[in-house]
Amino acid sequence: MSSFDPAAATAAYLAQLPPAAHEKAQAYTQGGHWLILWGALVSILAAWIILRLGVSRRAAAAVQRRRPRPWLAAFLAAAAFFAVSWVIELPWAAYSGWWRETQYGLTSQPVAGWMTEHLIGGVMGVVVVSLLIMLIYFLIRRAPRLWPVWTGLVVSAFGLFMLFLAPLFIEPIFNKYEPAPPGPVRDMVVAMGRQVGVPTDKILVYNGSKQSNRYTANVSGFLGTSRIAMSDVMFKKDADLAEVRGVVGHEMGHYKRGHLFELIAFFGFGTMIMGFIAQALFPVAARLLGGWGVTGIADPAGLPILMILVTIIGVLATPAINTMVRFPESDADRYSLENFNEPDGLARALVKTIDYRAATPSKLEEVLFYDHPAVSVRIRRAMDWKAAHLGEPPRP
Ligand SMILES: [Zn+2]
Structure with missing residues (x-):
């Protein structure tokens, strides 16, 4: 038996932000x-x-x-x-x-x-x-x-x-959209796209840092216009590859499903x-x-x-x-976890979204006003996934 506790891991992620930030x-x-x-x-x-x-x-x-x-x-x-x-x-x-x-x-x-x-x-x-x-x-x-x-x-x-x-x-x-520069981030996204059948001929980077510091990406268009677009925030020197995988996996889920x-x-x-x-x-x-x-x-x-x-x-x-x-x-979170097995990367990306979408609303508040599930719920699902798949390597 492993000693990994999904509830404690979720609480630890939420505690990365001080109480004042949650308030x-x-x-x-x-x-x-x-x-x-x-x-x-x-x-x-x-x-x-x-x-x-x-x-x-x-x-x-x-x-x-x-x-x-x-x-x-x-x-x-x-x-x-x-x-x-x-x-x-x-x-x-x-x-x-x-x-x-x-x-x-x-x-x-x-x-x-x-x-x-x-x-x-x-x-x-x-x-x-x-x-x-x-x-x-x-x-x-x-x-x-x-x-x-x-x-x-x-x-x-x-x-x-x-x-x-x-x-x-x-x-x-x-x-401004440009082809993504060669390097580890681009290589990883190409490998992810090949694995799940998302077109990888157009991987673009745009100056999203102009509007926000979030790790944002989208896979959009259809027929001949499909492409993966990623904010330049993801290409900064200290970018967290696991986090990029979690987020891009989520976006590929929206596209594939x-x-x-x-x-x-x-x-x-x-x-x-x-x-x-x-x-x-x-x-x-x-x-x-x-x-x-x-x-x-x-x-x-x-x-x-x-x-x-x-x-x-x-x-x-x-x-x-x-x-x-x-x-x-x-569904897109589930897709990311099932195909790319990066629960901690996804959780780290989710913690960063708490600033503009409080993590622990009441169930009623979530139902009435939340267009994404609450972060506490999403991280907990990622940690439950982690507990069920301990020891498996990230995919691919
Ligand atoms: Zn989404």
Whole structure:
């Protein structure tokens, strides 16, 4: 019998952080739960202001003085809505996305850098989401009752499209990607990819240290665009190879098990349900909010009303969404352990995530608010795995 005790080993890992650090992590994490609610209230307030000012209504009317142009009207109503709400919500975004992160020492990015990224992301978001909204209004006009079903399918197809495009066009806007330099880290990742059948022709390193000091990696894209991208933090001189193995093994798990496709299907289905609820509640919401000349759900002037409903439904659905997202995270940890047997590497990487996701929430808090399983649970699973496989070498 071995004397390895998984419970004690888990406690030892958690004790690597002093109690003050755990308390700070808890304050940050629990404050973050409230941000979901306040953020939703800010969005609702912005939508209400836009409704009262008639921003979307005027934008749609401006291009339809002579003849109906439903596609253009819907696009402009959406673009005006999202551009104005971006401006109204800017102070909140700066507080929650930059100031608060800086206060907790989770980013050292200067405000100008954050602002530039927020602006680029905002412009791209306005264009892309407005195109999507334009298509959804077409579906509402063509299929007044069953548009939520078509919208769910469109959202899933759109997710696939973005998965394909992101590595090519979106990610390079925010970070610089280069082929990974030769050396022990690259050799190890190539061997890992060969072992489990992840394409290793494109292993990239990006300047993730600009945003954070975390060991982050992702395996993304599909068809011809698949690649492994690793933060440059993992290529620093004192990088911990076992930790890199644990983390990259987790990411390869997401890729090999098709988790992104599962989530895209789930979000498409969720969009359908959300659409049916919004459809049922729209007349009531329009009446409660005062109407403002909106003729019905097919009228793009009513986009602010629709967005208020979507925001409320989204907040209420947060626990269900989080719970769905936690499953693939547990699965990816298991994949990493089963294929690469690096429980201590994984545990060391997990300890570093406690700063922004407190390690020991109550079960209820985990279910409601955690999009990853609690670190205490994940480390314990790794230590249980270690206890069951003592003496086996890392693989390969
Ligand atoms: Zn993951």
